[in-house]
Amino acid sequence: MAAPDRIVIRGAAVASVDPGIGDLERADILVEDGVIVAVAPVSAESGVSSLTVDEGSAVVIDASEMIAIPGLIDTHRHTWQAQLRGILADGTIPDYLRGMRLQMAIRYRPEDMYVGNYAGALDALNCGVTSLVDYCHNILDPECAHGAVSGLLDAGIRGLYGHGMTPVTSNTWSESAGGREGVVDPAAFGPRAALAREIREQYFRDESQPLRFGIAPQELPIAPVAAVAAEFALARELGARMTMHANQLAVRQLFRDVEVLHEHDLLGPDLLLVHCSFNTPEEWELLQGTGTTVSVCAETEMQMGMGFPAIREATLHTPGPSLGIDCVSGDSGDLLSHARLVLQATRWRDDSAGYEQLVAPQEMRWTTKDALSWITMNGAVAAGIDDRVGSLTPGKRADIVLLDMGGISQAGWNRRDPTGAVISQTNSGNVDTVLVDGRIVKRHGRLVHVDVESALARTRASHDHLYEEMDRHGGFIPQPPVDIPLYRERA
Secondary structure, X not given: OOOOOEEEEEEEEEEOOOOOOOEEEEEEEEEEOOEEEEEEEEOOOOOOEOOOOOHHHOEEEEOOOEEEEEOEEEEEEOHHHHHHOOOOOOOOHHHHHHHHHHHHHHHXXXXXXHHHHHHHHHHHHHOOEXXXXXXXXXXXXXXXXXXXXXXXXXXOOEEEEXXXXXXXXXXXXXXXXXXXXXXXXXXXXXXXXXHHHHHHHHHOOXXXXXXXXXXXXXXXXXXXXXXXXXXXXHHHHOOOEEEEEEOOOOOOXXXXXXXXXXXXXXXXXXXXXXXXXXXXXXXXXXXXXXXXXXXXXXXXXXHHOOOOOOHHHHHHHOOOOEEOOEOOOOOOXXXXXXXXXXXXXXXXXXXXXXXXXXXXXXXXXXXXXXXXXXXXXXXXXXXXXXXXXXXXXXXXXXXXXXEEOOOHHHOOOOOOOHHHHHHHHOOXXXXXXXXXXXXXXXXXXXXXXXXXXXXXXXXXXXXXXXXXXXXXXXXXXXXXXXXXXXXXXXX
């Protein structure tokens, strides 16, 4: 479905995430040629706005019982795992490493990579996530990379395809080989670099398209520092943003990720780090002023033993935290509910010191405006697209989500505080309408730009294939469990 030339959204409550516009009880929004042209408040006296437009040639959306927000931005998701949804509902990091990275990942075919990214991106759009930083660290062969990119493109989502540089079958968490100084083997690096160049050249020539090219370097605990530095150099040569896991493990026998990145002059505004929940205070100071951003993935972090969500530290020492779902193999893809969880966990964490002295908190430091920024404007900064999206600002591309507030579960909602209503009261079930780049991809609660039944059929087939392969090779975590020295040595 092509984007209509003109869309008029009438009477919405607006949480704009633009300081110059703020929150509005009622407003009309005009979109033309994929761009937000105007956000016009509706007068309380007259009941109309200053927006005058010929509606004869426009798509008109009655949003009188809706809240308009910027499209949500998820800054960390292993999208390829979509058809293994919930398989890690009770999993720890060792379970993830043994089950996903060492068992299931290597069973993926190119078709499975396509389906995971296609279905996963459709799930994101259905939940109001219009931009996604895809951390695609399961490139088994060139065909898998082509499948992964094609899945995202066919889904029609905005964001960053993070091309994984890890040689999956040879560089694994089953040996603690990282943290070493050493020489990169050109024979090993060359083919991976060539594939990255091929993918960028074939799919990402047009830098104005919604999906852009990025690189996910190898993780420092499993790769020599020189190998990681070579991948950074490749990314910067190609003008690609980078994203990588950092300091998510409660182990210190190797080294400090941020400290190493600093020592090798690798930090910078083109780098998005993920988790950082075990940064030392000194490492947070090293991030200050570098422009490096941090994605917090609270559900995974709290479930799998990766520490407290580092919202406070990222707020103090980086351009601001953003949020990522991480992997639906363990958690839900509902970013609105995720933001509420992170907000409440951050409030609790800040207040907890007072509880020990039975001192009650007297002020609310973290607000719903903070939380909405984490999943919109902060996410746009982290993904390098804040000049295009992240707020309902005239001149930006029209990535817009309309939340339906007309049901009994929302009865009595506070129109005077749309941001508060969004964060404290809504979830993905409220997502009625989604626009990406001015194109309507969801309307009346249903995806309208794809054949959903076909997507479900392909997802079921891939799911069944992977489960059959899992059973044929000893189950999700074959027994006895693979040794993971990183954890054994610490224990």
